[in-house]
Amino acid sequence: MSQAASKRKDICFSYTVEDGADVFEQKSRCLHDATPPCIAACPIEMPIRSILSKLESGDVDRAALEFLDKAVLPATIAQFCEGYCENACVRTRLDEPIKMRELELFLYKGGYELPKKRPLPINKGKRICIVGISIVGLTCALLMLRKGYSVDLIEPSENLESAHDELSSISKDIFRLGVLEDYRLLQSYDHFFATFGKSFDFKNTVNYEAILLPHDHALPSGEPSDKQDNADYEDSLFKAIQQEGTLLVYIKDVNDVVEQIALGKEISKTIDQFAKHKIIIAPRTRESISAQFPISDQVKKEYSAVVPPITMLEVASEEAGRCLQCNCDLCMNACTLMKQGRMDPPYYIVEAQQSLKTQRRLHDKLNIRRVCGCNQCGLCREICPTDVDMGSVYRRSREIMQATNEMPEVFYDFWLRDLADNEEHAFVMTPDSRETVKYLYFPGCHLGSSNPNYVLQSYRYLLDQFDQDVAIDIHCCGAEAIWAGKQDMACGISNRFLDSWKSLGHPIVITACSSCRKYLSAISDAIHTISLWEVLDSNLFLPDEKSHREGTLTLFDPCSSRYFPQEQQAVRSLLEKSGVEFADFPGVPDHALCCGFGGLIYPANPKLFFEILQDRTSQSDLPYLTYCANCNDAFLWWGKDCNHLMDLLFDMESKKHFSHAKDISDRRKNRRALRRSIREDIFMGADSETIESHESIHLILTEEMRRKMMSQLILDSDIQRVIEQAERFNNRVSRNGFFVSYLMIGAVTVWVEYSVIDENTFDVRNVYSHRMKITGDQQHVG
Amino acid sequence: MSDNPSIKSPLFCERCKQELELKEVRLEYLGNTFSHIFPQCPTCHFVYISEEIVESKIKEVEMLLEEK
Numbered sequence: 001m002s003q004a005a006s007k008r009k010d011i012c013f014s015y016t017v018e019d020g021a022d023v024f025e026q027k028s029r030c031l032h033d034a035t036p037p038c039i040a041a042c043p044i045e046m047p048i049r050s051i052l053s054k055l056e057s058g059d060v061d062r063a064a065l066e067f068l069d070k071a072v073l074p075a076t077i078a079q080f081c082e083g084y085c086e087n088a089c090v091r092t093r094l095d096e097p098i099k100m101r102e103l104e105l106f107l108y109k110g111g112y113e114l115p116k117k118r119p120l121p122i123n124k125g126k127r128i129c130i131v132g133i134s135i136v137g138l139t140c141a142l143l144m145l146r147k148g149y150s151v152d153l154i155e156p157s158e159n160l161e162s163a164h165d166e167l168s169s170i171s172k173d174i175f176r177l178g179v180l181e182d183y184r185l186l187q188s189y190d191h192f193f194a195t196f197g198k199s200f201d202f203k204n205t206v207n208y209e210a211i212l213l214p215h216d217h218a219l220p221s222g223e224p225s226d227k228q229d230n231a232d233y234e235d236s237l238f239k240a241i242q243q244e245g246t247l248l249v250y251i252k253d254v255n256d257v258v259e260q261i262a263l264g265k266e267i268s269k270t271i272d273q274f275a276k277h278k279i280i281i282a283p284r285t286r287e288s289i290s291a292q293f294p295i296s297d298q299v300k301k302e303y304s305a306v307v308p309p310i311t312m313l314e315v316a317s318e319e320a321g322r323c324l325q326c327n328c329d330l331c332m333n334a335c336t337l338m339k340q341g342r343m344d345p346p347y348y349i350v351e352a353q354q355s356l357k358t359q360r361r362l363h364d365k366l367n368i369r370r371v372c373g374c375n376q377c378g379l380c381r382e383i384c385p386t387d388v389d390m391g392s393v394y395r396r397s398r399e400i401m402q403a404t405n406e407m408p409e410v411f412y413d414f415w416l417r418d419l420a421d422n423e424e425h426a427f428v429m430t431p432d433s434r435e436t437v438k439y440l441y442f443p444g445c446h447l448g449s450s451n452p453n454y455v456l457q458s459y460r461y462l463l464d465q466f467d468q469d470v471a472i473d474i475h476c477c478g479a480e481a482i483w484a485g486k487q488d489m490a491c492g493i494s495n496r497f498l499d500s501w502k503s504l505g506h507p508i509v510i511t512a513c514s515s516c517r518k519y520l521s522a523i524s525d526a527i528h529t530i531s532l533w534e535v536l537d538s539n540l541f542l543p544d545e546k547s548h549r550e551g552t553l554t555l556f557d558p559c560s561s562r563y564f565p566q567e568q569q570a571v572r573s574l575l576e577k578s579g580v581e582f583a584d585f586p587g588v589p590d591h592a593l594c595c596g597f598g599g600l601i602y603p604a605n606p607k608l609f610f611e612i613l614q615d616r617t618s619q620s621d622l623p624y625l626t627y628c629a630n631c632n633d634a635f636l637w638w639g640k641d642c643n644h645l646m647d648l649l650f651d652m653e654s655k656k657h658f659s660h661a662k663d664i665s666d667r668r669k670n671r672r673a674l675r676r677s678i679r680e681d682i683f684m685g686a687d688s689e690t691i692e693s694h695e696s697i698h699l700i701l702t703e704e705m706r707r708k709m710m711s712q713l714i715l716d717s718d719i720q721r722v723i724e725q726a727e728r729f730n731n732r733v734s735r736n737g738f739f740v741s742y743l744m745i746g747a748v749t750v751w752v753e754y755s756v757i758d759e760n761t762f763d764v765r766n767v768y769s770h771r772m773k774i775t776g777d778q779q780h781v782g
Numbered sequence: 783m784s785d786n787p788s789i790k791s792p793l794f795c796e797r798c799k800q801e802l803e804l805k806e807v808r809l810e811y812l813g814n815t816f817s818h819i820f821p822q823c824p825t826c827h828f829v830y831i832s833e834e835i836v837e838s839k840i841k842e843v844e845m846l847l848e849e850k
Contacts, residue, residue, distance in 0.1 A: 368849055408812055408848045730797040733823070733830055739796070740830065751831070768833045771844045772811040 023393055027349040029386040031328035037293050038100070038326070040286070041088035043262035044077075046070050048085055048100065048323070055103065055320035060313060063320075064112040067104060072139050073185075073261055076178030078108035080257050090293050090326050096305040098323050106310045116189075119148020126275055127152060129211040131200040133163040135170065135179065136251050137212050139264025140271070141186055147272060149209070150191040154200045169253060169260075178257070209275040210247040212267065215239075217250065225250045233270075233280045237263050240270065240280055247274045294330050294385050331380045331390070334588045336612050337373050338380070338390070345388070352393045371397045372411055372604035375612070376483055377559035377594035398485025410771045411604040412484035413747035414713040419445070419480050421668065423493075425675055428500055429683055430471040431463065436505025439470040441532075442520065444477060444513035449667035450629040450644070452658045452674035457650035458512060458532055459682065465539055471504055472678065473497075477516040483600045494523045501527065510535055513628055514560035514567060515598070521563075533627065534570040536649065543578045544651040549643065552581040554620040556635075557592040558628035568592075571627055571645065580648060586619045595631035603713060613638045633661065637710070663706055665716035694720040700763040712769050718745050722752040723762050738765055747771060793830050795823035802830055809840075812847045 038048045047066060054063035071077040081101060089097035127150045130137040141151045157163040160183065164175040186192050200213070202220040219225050220243060232247075233240040239250045249267055254260050266283040273281045306319045331345055332338045338348060354366045374394040381389040401407040422445045430437055441462055448455040455474075462470045478493035497520065501507065511517040512532045521529050555575070561568050575582050587593045596602075596612035613634060617624075623641040625648070626632050635642040646652070658677075661667040676687040697720040701709075709715070726732040726741030733740050738755040753766040793802040802821035807829050809816045818839075821830040831840075 411848075731828065732796050733793045733802060733828060734796055735793050736791055740793075742831075751833070751836075766833065768836055770831065770836045770840050772809040772816075772840055774829050774831075775808045775810045775815065 023349055023353050026388045026393070027346050030346045030349065030388050031293065031385060032332075032345040033327065036326035037088040037090055038085035038098075041084040043084065043256070043258045043286075044070060044072075044265060045286070046085070046100075048098075049325050049327075051107075052098065052103070052320040052323040053325060055107075056317050056323070058313065058317055060107070060110060060316075061112065064107040064110050065114060067107045068112060068114045071104075071261075072142055072265065073135065073178065073182040074104075074108050075181035076135065076174065076257060077261065078104040080174050080178050082256065082258070084258070090295060091322060091324055093295060094324075099305065099308060099310070099319055102306075102308045102310045103316055103319060106316045117146065119146075121148075123148035123275070126150065126209050127206060128271060129154060129200070129208045131211065131213045131217060132156065133160070133179070133183075134214065134251070135257060135260040136254070136264040136267065138179065138182060138186065139261045140212055140268045141192070142182075143265060143268035144271065145186065145189045145192055147268075148191075149275075151186070151189075151193070152206075152208075153186075153192070153194040154198060155194065155196050156199050158197045160196070169255060170257060174257060208246050210249060210271040212249050212251065212271075215250045215252045220248075233282060235282070238267060240274075242280075245278070247271060247280070292385055293326050294328050295324060296329055296333065328385065330383045330385070331388070334383050334591065335380055335390075336615060337370065337375070337608060340608060340611065341370060348390060349388075349393065352390070352397055368401075368408075369605045369608070370394075371401070372599075373601050373608045374599050375559065375594035375596065375601060376599040377592075378562060379559070379588070379591055379593065382562055383588070383591060395482070395485070398483075399487050400485075402485040402487070407485065408747075408771075410747040412480075412486075412600055414603070415480050415600050416484055416486065416489075417746050418664075418668075419476050419489075422449075422474075422476050422671065425672065425689075426473075426475040427675070428471060428473045428475070428504070429678065430504070431468040431683070435503075437469050437471040437507050438505075439466055439510055440501065440504055440507040441470050441472045441510045442477070442512075442516060443472070443474065444511070444516040444629070445474065445671075446629045446633075446667070447512050448474065448674035449661060449671040450633055451646070451652070451660045452670050452677060453650070453652050454512070454629070454644065454646040455674055456658075456677055456682070457652075458646065459678070461541075461650075462510065462532075462535070463682075465535070470510070471507065473500065474675070474678070477513075477519045479515050479519050480600060482519065483598070494519075498523055498527075513630075514558050514564055515628070515630075517567075518560040518563055531564065531567040531570065533567055533574060533645070537570040537573045537577075541574070541649070543574075543649040546651050546653065547648050548578070549580065549623075549648055552583055552622055553625040553643070554585055554622045555582045556585045556595070556616070556624050556626040556631060558626060558631050559592050559594040559598055561627075562592045574645075574649070575625075578648065580625075582625060583620070583622065587616070595626075595628070595634045597630040597634045637663075663710040664713065665706075665709070668715060668717065694724040696760060697723055698761045699723075700757065700761065705764055705767060709767055712748075712767070714748075714750055714767055714769060718743075718750050719752050719764060719767060721745065722750055723754055726752075727756075744773070749773065793821050795826060795828055797828070798823050798825040800825065802828070811844055812850075814847055816843070 036049065039045055042048070047070060051063045051066050054066065068074050083101050085100050086097040091097055128141070128144050129152045130141050131154050133153070133155050141153065145151055155163050160180065164172060170179070200217070215225060217225060225239065231239045232242045237252055237254060241248045249271065251263065251267070254263055269283060270280060273279070305322065306315050310316050310319060338345065341348065351367050352371065371394050374391055376391050376395060378391055380391055381387055398407065439462065441459055443455045443458070459472055475497065476493060478490045481490035481493055501509070506526065509520060509527060509529045510532055511520065511529055514531065517529045517531060520527060557568055585593070593616065594612070595616055596609050602609040617635055617638050617640040623643065624635055625643050625645065626635070627645040629644060632642055632644040658670070658673060661670050672689060676689060679685045679687045694717065699716060699719055722741055722743040725743060726739060731741055738753055740751065740753050742749050742751045748769045748771055750769045751767065752764060754762045754764050757763055795802060800823065802823050804819050805822040806817050807820045807822060809818065822828065
């Protein structure tokens with residue numbers, strides 16, 4: 001399945017995995033605070049980010065101590081490590097890897113000494129025996145000494161220098177410059193005892209907790225150790241056998257110096273655990289990072305690699321500063337919701353998990369503003385290197401909250417009533433009443449309500465282009481039901497569409513809104529969709545000259561266009577051919593953003609809604625151009641100079657009696673006007689629209705009042721209804737010559753202060769609303 | 783909740799032709815109930831809630847309850 005197709009597949013309904021498990025699985029994929037490639041590659045898990053961060057800021061002391069502590073044998077590491085981290089360094093994708101080995105040498109030569117910690121009293125008097133000098137053995141010995149154990153080293157060679165002859169696996173240089181140097185660290189402990197020139201004899205064993213032996217050393221029985229079949233623990237690197245309360249550890253050959261140190265660390269942990277609990281716990285396996293670790297745009301990239309050797313702090317700091325401090329923060333930087341929360345990505349998942357619980361305990365904190373603040377734009381999943389999908393988690397949360405009656409009704413009430421209004425008057429019409437068609441034009445419910453001309457002009461074009469073989473369907477695609485978490489409603493809508501589409505003969509669906517396209521495509525793979533823009537572009541459409549706009553425009557791709565790159569391309573092609581100058585939206589490069597409307601976050605999270613609008617509209621001083629009615633109207637409402645692509649393609653002036661909607665009340669009017677016009681002007685039929693009684697009321701409203709109504713999602717018709725019942729039943733109070741009444745409409749109570757001009761005309765002084773209900777008062781419910 | 787701000791001029795119920803009186807009224811939201819003193823018609827029980835109270839108190843409580 002192509003990438004675009006697989007993204008479409010699980011957009012809305014197919015959240016079939018067990019919710020809780022899936023959420024945690026996503027959390028485990030999150031790369032934030034995951035081990036970066038350099039540390040994952042290092043056998044001893046050197047804390048590279050931390051050391052480099054300290055070094056960059058000049059905190060050499062702490063950087064050095066951190067290095068010494070983790071290296072255990074610092075001379076050996078600093079001089080002879082092969083640089084696993086450098087091979088895995090993400091910075092290599094920009095220029096060169098961080099010169100970690102040079103920096104470690106710099107720290108090592110600083111002459112720092114690890115302060116001795118006070119040994120644990122529990123370990124006092126416990127003894128370990130290391131047989132033969134080896135890197136594994138010395139590492140283990142040092143770590144045990146740090147913990148307060150006493151260590152006996154028994155080396156058969158006559159002296160330290162000649163011990164090298166026994167060690168075939170390391171070179172003379174490593175022994176001389178590394179091992180011998182690090183050996184002095186052991187000598188600084190007063191509970192370290194070395195005996196040379198003697199072989200290890202099991203009979204002379206003191207009460208050791210553990211004895212570390214080379215793999216070819218004999219068992220206490222005298223047999224070779226590989227004859228022992230039932231080891232208490234065995235893996236490829238060491239074998240452990242319990243013998244009367246002592247742990248015998250046989251080390252196998254390991255080639256690489258750093259791997260040997262890593263093995264020594266593992267063994268010291270095993271011995272320590274055995275000494276405490278007399279059981280053997282297998283060491284954990286190192287994690288590996290397979291995903292491509294992303295490079296954040298926020299990091300500094302300007303430094304260039306230094307030329308070794310590094311002898312000065314300024315040079316070391318600069319090199320350390322080249323470290324990208326790999327920690328994936330792509331979603332946090334791209335998504336306004338995640339940026340605003342200021343939490344690390346995995347915590348968003350944990351927090352969202354609260355809302356997925358169908359039975360929540362009292363102290364489980366659900367962050368409803370965040371769940372209902374997600375625009376459902378899909379950017380997080382697109383940008384995440386491991387496809388973590390916060391959007392789907394939040395969508396599912398809303399579904400569960402609706403199902404358990406935990407969603408405050410007011411959050412989606414207005415939009416769902418608006419959807420119901422659209423559906424009540426929606427229809428499918430075919431030219432000449434034909435049964436099947438080749439094309440179905442699905443403009444979406446907001447395009448026509450924004451401006452009826454958008455739908456009328458484009459539909460006329462399609463009818464002409466395709467020889468009348470185009471039906472029109474002005475239902476809703478179900479996006480808003482999905483965003484509101486109303487699963488059943490959404491399923492009803494998509495089933496209706498599917499049935500209608502089948503009975504029309506499986507036509508190709510032409511969309512004029514990429515969100516519609518996203519949700520219609522997800523209903524069935526059999527539904528083929530194409531955007532109006534692709535149709536226009538491929539049919540060599542020439543825009544109306546009168547519609548041309550001079551100057552450069554900033555092109556804002558609507559969020560759902562991310563799933564349809566061919567649509568984005570077609571738009572650009574149309575603009576180029578029309579001679580329109582445009583620039584791409586800065587925002588997050590190469591990624592479409594949400595305008596703020598998506599996900600219906602207003603009124604559930606107004607603060608975030610305003611923040612997003614402010615951010616989007618201030619990214620460029622140029623006028624905006626977009627091809628989604630919601631984006632266009634959201635920007636216009638915020639005061640931004642913006643056009644819909646339709647404005648530039650078709651002549652909007654020819655039908656003067658339609659105007660662009662300035663607010664939600666205009667949209668309702670436009671919706672009815674569009675239906676009327678399609679029925680009467682295109683299909684030459686009659687429109688059977690009934691006028692309700694309250695609609696005959698004429699309101700005098702100032703601009704300011706309209707803006708106030710818009711922000712509280714109150715319609716003209718709501719006010720008409722309040723006044724109508726107030727006048728008819730005298731349900732009103734008066735003060736100073738004006739009247740006040742209220743009515744419960746949907747989830748809110750709407751108050752209107754008005755004065756009477758004449759029988760049908762009212763001057764609206766003030767409008768306000770609240771969500772609380774007045775109890776025990778039934779007569780004012782609308 | 784504090785008391786209502788002082789009324790500038792009396793509120794008059796048009797239906798019952800009488801002045802509203804301060805009474806304790808119960809409001810409800812998301813399963814929680816509150817009492818507060820509001821002008822109310824003694825006959826038809828029309829309750830008057832001013833915009834000031836909505837902006838100063840009611841909105842805040844509604845927001846808190848939604849986030850609970």
